Amino acid sequence: MPDPNPAALEFLLTRRSVPAKTLTAPFPSRDDLTPILTAAARSPDHGKLEPWRFIVLGDAALTRLADLVAARGQALGIDPDKIEKSRMTYADSGLAVVVVSAPQVSDKVPEIEQIYSAGAVCLALTNAALASGWGANWITGWAAFDREFVETGLGLGPTEQVAGIIHLGTPKFAPPDRPRPDLAAITTWVDA
Template sequence: MPSPNPAAMDFLLTRRSRPAKTLTGPAPDRDALIPILTAAARSPDHGKLEPWRFVVLEGAALDRLAAAALARGAALGLAPETAEKGRRQFADSPLCVAVVESPKDSPKVPAIEQTYSAGAVCLALLNAALASGWGANWLTGWISEDRSFVETELGLAAHERIAGFLHLGTETVAPPDRPRPDIAAITEWVTA
């Protein structure tokens, strides 16, 4: 017979990301962030490859990245509002954890499984931050796909990519809940 954890299940059934633009300081300090990162690193990882890593962005690093995003957007000829969206992702963030997908060569673990593991780390980090009382949001956007930006500004290797930018801070406003999937419409029961 299973041993349920009703509090954990209630959290999962009611969890809600907080829009990044509604987060402010304070953000978790290093002592508060370590358990969140530790929980995220407990994600499924076939072969124990750790095909991901964390880059914690704070203070002046966020200011530098905001300016670099705006400059990169202009260099790419992006619409000003698109370039600004990339800038604001860093300028408005009290703390950002870049989850970097860093696949490993493996004869047993396909690359797609390593990608899924990196995605699981993002969700686990988001949920661990929320469970710890912080506001949190998982974003990507054009800035995460721009090879020049991620390699030059974040130091990613050619084989790495951003799985997500996780923004953490203090929630200023709780957004209304949004419509959730209709489980009956997306579930098929196969019994034979």
Template structure:
């Protein structure tokens, strides 16, 4: 019979991302952040490829990213540009989880993508469980290959899986509606 972990189950049953715009100072320092990165790196990784890496974006880097947005925003409306700039300009700390597609005859690219997504969620949960507020964001800039290459130094086989913003929660978000499990679950008979 399994031994339940009520504390972990309670955390998972009640976890809630904190909107990035409500995250303030202080933010984790390197000594606080390293254990969270280590926890995230324990995510499922078929073939032990490590198809991801981390880029820690501290305040100065985030300001530089915000300033670089307009030069990659050709054809976008002013509101989209301003929203992308604000995501970086208002942040104090974010971790870019970078998906790294590795050649493998055993592990297809989609499984490497899923692994990078698992790392994003694991880092988000590690930050929340450590007492920080955290949010997983993306947006057009993080998916723009020109911006990602110029601003984050990404190689052609890399892309941003997510930006995990971490900081001190300044206001608690209200609970939001959750999926109706009965409506999205199919049971196949034995």
């Protein structure tokens, strides 16, 4: 017989990401962040390859990256409004965790499965932050896919990529819920 955890299920059924622009100080300290990162690192990882890693960005790093976003956006000819929106995501943040997808060479575990594992880490980190009482939002944006930005700004290697950037802080207010998927429309039951 299963041993249910109604509180955990209720949390998952009602969890809500907090818009990054509404996150403010105080931000999680290293001590606050350690159990959140520990929970995220318990994500499914076939082969125990740990095909991901974390980069914790503090205020000064986020300011530096905001400037790099502006420079890269201009160099790439991106629309100025789009550049500014992305720049402000970094400039307005006080703490963010980059989840880096770092697939390992493996005969047993396909690279795509390792990339999915990094995505699971992003969700687990977001949920662990929310369960700890912090606001959290998983955002990437165009800069996270620009090789020069990620290699110069974040120090990623040539085979690494950003799986997600999780912004954390104290929510200014509780966001309203949004419409959720129609379960009947996205579920197929196969009995035979």
